[in-house]
Amino acid sequence: MKNNEIIKIYPGSIAEEVGIEKNDKLISINGNPVKDIIDYKFLITDQYINIEIEKQDGQIWDIEIEKDYDEVLGIEFKDFILDKPKSCHNKCIFCFIDQLPKGMRKTLYFKDDDSRLSFLQGNFVTLTNMSEEDVDRIIKYRMSPINISIHTTNEELRVKMLNNRFAGKAYGRMKKLAQAGIEMNCQIVSCPGINNGSELKKTIQELYKLYPSVQSAAVVPIGITKFREGLPKLKLYTKDGAIAEIKMIKEMQKKFIENSSTPFVRLSDEFYVIAELDVPESDFYEGYNQLEDGIGMIRIFRDNIENNLNRLDLHKKGTFTIITGVSAYKEIQNAANKIMNYNKNVRIKVKKIINNFFGETITVAGLLTGQDIIEQVKDEDLCEYIIVSNNMIRKGYELEQNSDKVLLDDITIEDLENEFNRKILICDYSGEDLIDIINSCCKEE
Template sequence: MSNKIARIISGSIAEELEIETGDILVSINGTEIRDIIDYKFLLADDYLEVEIEKKNGELWTLEVEKEYEEDLGIEFEKEIMDEARSCRNNCLFCFIDQLPKGMRKSLYFKDDDSRLSFLQGNFVTLTNMTDEDIDRIIRYRICPINISVHTTNPDLRIKMLKNRFAGDVYTRLQKLAAAGIMMNCQIVLCPGYNNGEELIKTVNDLYKLYPSVENVAAVPVGVTRHRKNLNEITLYNAKSAKDEIDNVSEFQQKAIKEIGTPFIRLADEFYVMSGTEIPDTQFYGEFEQIEDGIGMIRFFRDSISKSLKSLKLEGKGSFTLITGVSAYNEILWAAKAIEERNDKVKIRVHKIINYFFGETITVAGLLTGQDIMKQIQVDSVLDYIIMPRNMFKAGENIMLDDVTTDDLEKHFGKKILICDCTGEDLIELINDHI
């Protein structure tokens, strides 16, 4: 049963009411609970009538008086209380279609579930949502929603997503915007398809929906060496990356004058690839798009500069930092700044080339343990190894190829320290180990 309760939080309302693990949540205020969206919406009241089916089959109706947004303190066997909806598209740029065989099963699941967008920030295409689903988002005021738009050109979107139902995205965005639903939009840029003039058309269409569409993130398509029997994709290079920066520049300046932000921002990879200086801090606002790789370098630089003064000057120690090709120069810069601040701290930065997926994949988050172990000599590793958190599965210390921190520690004979992608966390880690 998808509504089965798996855990009761200690000291919670549920514990006080003697709700137990194994019980089933049936309804709240007479409305049947279908999934986590129903639960979250109906929970937001100060008086509830909660119907529980006990393990012995008894039905309990419990009256609950609580603070308006206070939780009951229960967790379910399935996070969304339902099976996640898989993607119905066959996008020509899909990264999952480019994975090699033999990886863990969960990596091959293509989710396209608006409930996960609400709960976890996942991006969805809206193609497997019914009109009833859209209406429920509006009724429950579920937002923000992260939407993979890619293009507002109906024919082009059908072609790119290989789904004949994919062309109505703009109509749905207009409906959500008219209802005041806040949205973040993403575009995976594929040269020759949705870049250049098509990108500007899409951005102008989305700009008409501001402020409901708060911002747009544009990221370059990624192609692995395992891409076989799929549409041919052209990758960005130094020239075409610079062309794309120039392409959006006029619109960005217009938007900054009109609304105070550039509205569309390009991933850091465009600037690194083209050798163009990263925009200043103000350009990125509150860094809302950092999970898309938008402004990560600027945020890292700023946080290193602010946190460097807190580095312990009396301590000493040595650290190996592991990163990918894209971030290598930034990590190297940070390492030198730290060493200059405290010359008793030694840092060695290792740039790992992604042979597993292919050398065109340069971000640290897609590196594997086997590439790390093959490219770093055991005797070159210093006292501690620092790795960014985005190299690991969320909430677990396991990499894409199932190599764990335990495996790495056994191989290198050194302690692995996991670091958030901020300068502040890096300085704190070093302080804790010198």
């Protein structure tokens, strides 16, 4: 184990009781070396364990512990996974990281393809940058569910799309995982003229053959930034193309619902925005477990505003500027109008930010940068408070020990507050806490 230094001991924990201290190092559990956090979580579950600890003075302590099954020791390690995350060796034609400009923070260019992060954090893996031993380890430790970026089940096409000669093995590995009872969720980045249309239909049908081990499939449209020099030329979805995809998928969903009572595959909200069609009703999203893929965000936001509107305090007044991207602007403006109609003393201005940093083809709020916000908001007549959604805040492995609220270009929320001389309020992107935020910041009439 490379990064086994302990940085925190929880008060009242087993670790504190047996004398483990900050900066000690974990050597082994029951005589087994600990490769990473998955080994640790697996080995620590027993009721009787023997752990080796290296103290700061170099002494080795051999500690016997009796505890409840699955009871934790109460420690945190310096590195979240006790190892470096595995990197991706694919060269996907649609990879967003390859479309980043030069000069950004190094960690933004790191492509992880790590099944441990898939299990622990919900990251997606391609099943391409791993050995058969890695696949067997997923099965041994019951690392389930696993999120998989599949894109196509056509072996030859997948090799071309991922630019990896081993990429065609993925569906076979998924069969092996399904036979072992490992649950999977799949993501497909759909590229017009490459893996959409009939290819997309075939991929979805192949994935459905592994249902219920493959629990769901999410389809998202390709995102193209202005930084694609030297990369393959790709097309964006047009309105007609998005409508055709929605129509095709809708027919498949009907059959899946008839057979299994679930749509199984869902398109991201972006398809409906491009097609200028309304998103499906709430029941269609079955608990909204694909929100991270941008699926159901519009509907859950709309429902949360509608369901919580009656909690708006009519005896208070206040003014707010909400900052959002192009895709969500219309929905946010509609919500603002509902709130202002319900309480005439609340004023909300919605500011749409054009993504000049990545290019105007990138329209989602989650990819807005601080510099675009500053440039386009600095001359605005701002309200008392500014509200931004939490999906603008950069998240990821490299921030595990970093509590700063940082946007993609390393501009912080504090930087924006200083720039605008306004308090910035961070709202859940689902809108669940928007009414509470407005109530708490408004003043009595």
